[in-house]
Amino acid sequence: MHPILDYDVVIIGSGAAGLTLALHLDSQLQVAILSKGELMAGSSAGAQGGVAAVLDTQQDSLDKHIEDTLVAGAGLCRESTVRHVVEQGNASIQWLINQGVPFTREEEDEKNFNFHLTREGGHSTRRIIHAADATGRAISETLIDKARKQPNIHLYEHHLAIDVVSTNKLGLDEQRCVGVYVLDIHSDQVKLFRGRAQAIASGGASKAYLFTTNSDGASGDGIAMAWRAGCRVANLEFNQFHPTCLFHPKAKSFLISEAVRGEGGLLVRPDGTRFMDDYDHRGELAPRDIVARAIDHEMKKLGADCLFLDISHRPRDFITSHFPNIYERCLEYGIDMTREPLPIVPAAHYTCGGILVDLNGQTDLPGLYAIGECSFTGLHGANRLASNSLLECFVSARSCAENINHTIADQPPCPEIPVWDDSLVSDSDENVVISHNWDELRRFMWDYVGIVRTTKRLLRARNRSRLLQHEIHDFYSNFKISNDLIELRNLSQVAELIIECALSRQESRGLHFNLDFPFTQDHSKETTLIPENFVPENAIKF
Known part of the structure; x- marks a missing residue:
């Protein structure tokens, strides 16, 4: 039995971006938030530093924050995106304060703005608002509490998205995203969530590396799903x-x-x-x-x-x-x-690249949005400025919600979608293979596609990645899915995309440093990868 659940909006991810989006959607919309683990298990809750925004206007300015972001981004930031995000920063922080986030205050209230601001690398002044050294936890706890109290928001823990569903796979002419296949990890059932809009807010792919600061869930799920659905990705070498x-x-x-x-x-x-x-x-x-x-x-x-x-x-x-x-x-x-x-x-x-989106979070697949770390907006360029990541989560989620609120009434009802069919596969007794492939992937990514790279190392990584992809595809086709298999499938796909982006960039810039190309070119552009099933007519406009 494979259940079917109908919602107006299905959000994949329960971090800062996903929760903010849900809380800004019209209260008449029925919203599902899918979390692959517990609601607090993602990277947002583990964020320590804070949120960068221009709050002390006596010492700081929008132009200073924009300039610091552009400098850190090493010539690859989209200036229009940077300006949009920075200009929306103050309103986003005020919304968080209104929700009750307990940001640290100054001991002496002698300024117009009485919250303590700290400074981090790359910032020319103090502009990081924080809740002691556990900002992410304070924000996540506050927003989760708010979401639980909203009757239109439905929270699903231990529900891992497998793939988004698009109408072209159903034989329909108009291409749009209409749902998500989801593994209920506790019941081992695959459920179908249907929605008039889907939003990926699943975080980055730092688990591709042997050593990471991220939670176990940072396996690039959303990036891989969007790529398989025909969406372009960009700048994953950074x-x-x-x-x-x-x-x-x-x-x-x-x-x-x-x-x-x-x-x-x-x-x-x-x-x-x-x-x-x-x-x-x-x-x-x-x-x-x-x-x-x-x-x-x-x-x-x-x-x-x-x-x-x-x-x-x-x-x-x-x-x-x-x-x-x-x-x-x-x-x-x-x-x-x-x-x-x-x-x-x-x-x-942190994954600075991701799914190519516009300022509303719209991807190349109509009806599918991406916000937060899984997306590529052009804000971070070749290197993210500290504490700009949470800022992007809030700003992009608010813009995305505004777009969905204005357009969802025009979306037709979801068509009939077949339930998940696992009748031709069997249970696997070879989980050691998954474990071994997982370890091998993370090790060669660390050794060959790490802080300092060479073309020879990248080519070695590409060869091993392709072999691994074939092995995983065979495993995925013949055995029932599991949490580990889904994550390995996604991580191996994103690893291959990272490698291809890195090989395409024949210079050293920002976070990408290749000993064979130690120079920085005078003119450079974003690295964009295009999947075979990309539909040019659906390409987002910037």
Whole structure:
């Protein structure tokens, strides 16, 4: 038995973008939010730093934020997108405040704006609003609580999207997205969710790498689904590696916030000497791509397993009040950051490219939207400015909701869609194959498509990726699907797209550094990949 559920809007993902979209949709629309795990399990809830926006107009300006974003993006940002997002920042923050997000306030209310603002790498001034050092958790808890109270919003935990359904697969002339096949992980049933609009808000693909700051769910599901449905993707060669992930055998994917450096933390070698001034005049506050490459270079030069981040020179009370969660978490691992430096390594953190969309989040498939990290709007260019990611989630979700609210009444009812057919496949007793392929994929992506690349390494990765794709396709065609198989299928697809984008870019720019092409070209453009089933007449306009 394969259930069919009908909604007006189906949202794939329960992070900042998905929740914001749901809460901005007309209350008369019936909305389903699909979360592959628990609602709080995604990357949004783990975000530490905060949200970048122009809030203190005495010290900051829209032009400053725009300029900082363009500089970090290394010549590949879409300036119109940057301006749109930055200009909508203040309204988005005010909406969050109105929802009850407990942002940290200044101790002394002497300014027009009484929230504490911190500074992070690449920013020319303090503009990061935050909730201590657990901003993502505070935002997620607030928005989930709001969503639970809305009678038109229906939350589905442990529901993993398999593929979106388009009318061309049903033999209909007009191409549009009309639903999603979804695995209910607990019941092992495949359900059909039908909707007049679908929105992918599933996050990035940093789990393609062996070391990542992201949650286990960051397997590029939405990017892979959109590609298979005929949507273009862009700039996937630009994978941001966060410079400071805690290096400890028991600390899985624990990020040390950029704000630690923003508040005076210093990067040092094992002997305690600083090195960032040797690489960039901005020192520890250089953009993430520069800092991550500097750490990677120093580690390889010294043969060191890790380097260190030291903020122990700041007062103890300052550290514990500004970074209470990081402090407590590090203590659990026997590290007192008020007395000693933190061992750190770079780790895959953010996917700057993604599904090509317009400012409303519309993809090349009518009826299918993409917002947040899974999308490519042109905001981040070749390197994302710290704390611009959450900002993009809120701004793009609000624009997407406005578009859906105005257009959904014109959409025809969903056609008949066949339920999922698994009558010709069998249960697998070879899960070890999935596990082995998973490990192999993440290792060769780390070794060959990591912080520093060469063309030879990329070609090796392409060859192995293609072999892996064939193996996974055979497995997918012959056995019943599982959570691990779906994620592996998606991750291998996105890995191949990352590799193809990286091979296409014959220069070094931002987060993409190729030793065979160490120069930066005078003129460059976005890397766009086009699937075989792309319909040019449906191409989005910018």
